[in-house]
Amino acid sequence: GMYDIAMNISPEHYDQVKNDPSLEVMLLSRAYEILNFNKKQGPLIDVNLRKAIATALNIDEIMYGAFGNEDLYEIYSGFMKKDQSLYSDVGSEYYNLNNIELAKELLEQSNYNYEEVILMSSRDYDHFYQAATIIQEQLKEIGINVKMEVYDWPTFLDLEHDPESWDMEVTGYTTWITPAENIIFNEGSPGWTKDPK
Numbered sequence: 001g002m003y004d005i006a007m008n009i010s011p012e013h014y015d016q017v018k019n020d021p022s023l024e025v026m027l028l029s030r031a032y033e034i035l036n037f038n039k040k041q042g043p044l045i046d047v048n049l050r051k052a053i054a055t056a057l058n059i060d061e062i063m064y065g066a067f068g069n070e071d072l073y074e075i076y077s078g079f080m081k082k083d084q085s086l087y088s089d090v091g092s093e094y095y096n097l098n099n100i101e102l103a104k105e106l107l108e109q110s111n112y113n114y115e116e117v118i119l120m121s122s123r124d125y126d127h128f129y130q131a132a133t134i135i136q137e138q139l140k141e142i143g144i145n146v147k148m149e150v151y152d153w154p155t156f157l158d159l160e161h162d163p164e165s166w167d168m169e170v171t172g173y174t175t176w177i178t179p180a181e182n183i184i185f186n187e188g189s190p191g192w193t194k195d196p197k
Helices: 011-018 045-056 059-067 100-109 126-142 153-159
Strands: 029-039 117-123 144-150 169-176
Touching: 029 117, 029 126, 045 100, 045 126, 059 126, 117 126, 117 153, 126 144, 126 169, 144 153
Parallel strands: 117 144, 117 169
Antiparallel strands: 029 169
16 A cells, blocks of 8 residues: 655656566656746847747657657647646647748847847756757757856756846746736836737
């Protein structure tokens, strides 16, 4: 009647654990991996620059590089999980386009002048770091000068509240019950989204 449990096993050990007949693997989808934009100050206040970045990204490549196994993540555009009643795919036509030419056109429409864009990440969560590394390379391909700054997790959490410290960050949020609870829409949260609509 006794059992042992281990949580948050590192993705690189997934195959080893999955292939051990004495172990039962449970995959819990309870967090989002996101690229968050600083919309308070810096180059990413420019909506066309943000659109160029979103258009350029190959989400499949980023997530596979971050986790190394397709069992460990899902890719979809919604803010809610697919099994939640308030899930919506509105806006999905703008998600995971991986369209370099369109991204370059949007970049030309922006006010971006090859200034340095700071991408903040942490190695304390290796999947954040791996995702950030791939994002940096993908954005260089369209002509964005991305500098990655890597911090320990406590420092990262301190700096993400300082709009002068970063322009983009790779981070994660846990799930919520309604879209209104999503802190990324809170003007006081890192990213500083201010949009009444």
